[in-house]
Amino acid sequence: MIRIIIAEDQRLLRGAMASLLGLEDDIEVVGEAGDGEEALRMIEKLQPDICLMDIEMPKLSGLDAAEKLKAAGSACRVVILTTFARPGYFERGVKADIRGYLLKDEPVEKLAEAIRRVMQGHREVSPELVFGSMREENPLTPREQEILRLAAEGSSASEIAEKLHLSYGTVRNYISETLGKLAVKSRIEAVKLAEEKGWI
Amino acid sequence: MIRIIIAEDQRLLRGAMASLLGLEDDIEVVGEAGDGEEALRMIEKLQPDICLMDIEMPKLSGLDAAEKLKAAGSACRVVILTTFARPGYFERGVKADIRGYLLKDEPVEKLAEAIRRVMQGHREVSPELVFGSMREENPLTPREQEILRLAAEGSSASEIAEKLHLSYGTVRNYISETLGKLAVKSRIEAVKLAEEKGWI
């Protein structure tokens, strides 16, 4: 019997998956979590074989949770299940030793199958990830990302400078660099693009 | 037997709902669509009693589809099923005569029940919509929305002016007005806020 936990904030999807997987006779859904923290608590208590984990969840993202599990040396295998095929996410997941990265665009039938294969020691990845935009690496340095992130929240150059203890001019240089790298003409476009690609 | 169609772009959720609803013995899932256009074609051909419709879908949004159905005088009852409790969406849905507006945050059990109640002539709305942010009306005029939408895509004032056949100065006046109404200090913040609230 494969014991799994489902961490997903959309109750509808979570419930639906739990019901369906529960119908499989080699799989048992032992717990459902609505956010990352709850998932961690549950994994520790119930020691499931696999945790099906969404990324964008309240309190603690699925990737954060996976990283904490790795750090704690948990035996629970994490399978990320998300809408977003963002290369940044995938890469981070790989570093956190996840065993699978599935997209919510996959047909349901594949889900149980993927879980079984992960139990056998395989790694499961949605094909879109393997080919696809995948190899679009993040061209931004950490600093540039940090600055663009603040700009995305609506901070002006001088506000960013203050928050980061940099000079006004330096911040503007970074933004200028960033615009060049992303080949766009304004912060707004840069923010859109970077958010879409998962670069910030 | 209640005949329904599910229009939802996330294959996983679509499949899961179809399987679960199919288990109910008074409900029959007669079709599944992955975008708005497909949903319309299917509804016309299969004449289902109810269409469970996501909003954000490729090609044609669920709201657009609902409006077209209303215009065509279709007998198919539309139930919106979405992540977003945006007042603007809800309002638009009501105008398109939808019979229900459910959030994906609802537990699965409610789904079949809501469908039955809609068949009996009731209207089903997630409680969050009734109270909640609901009463935050869109403070922006159509023109202001149009302009903010373009700004959101990264257009500069002069580009917007060109596209809308307005003068440069007028566009800036509109944006200034908008910033005032939304009580923010820059386009970026305005865009974030307006998108979040569903005002553009």
Place this chain on the structure above:
DNA sequence: ATTTTCGGATGACAACTGTCACCCGAACGG
């Protein structure tokens, strides 16, 4: 028939943004 209202336009000003060329010092690699 005269106000209001409203969409649109101007012009001017201050502040902010984006670009560029160039400077500085610390940290390597040779």
Place this chain on the structure above:
DNA sequence: CCGTTCGGGTGACAGTTGTCATCCGAAAAT
């Protein structure tokens, strides 16, 4: 020890934003 790279900083310039006061003409309202 020297050169290069790299994070950070300056200053200057042109262009874009955001703000205001003000203006015009066409609908509505009274």
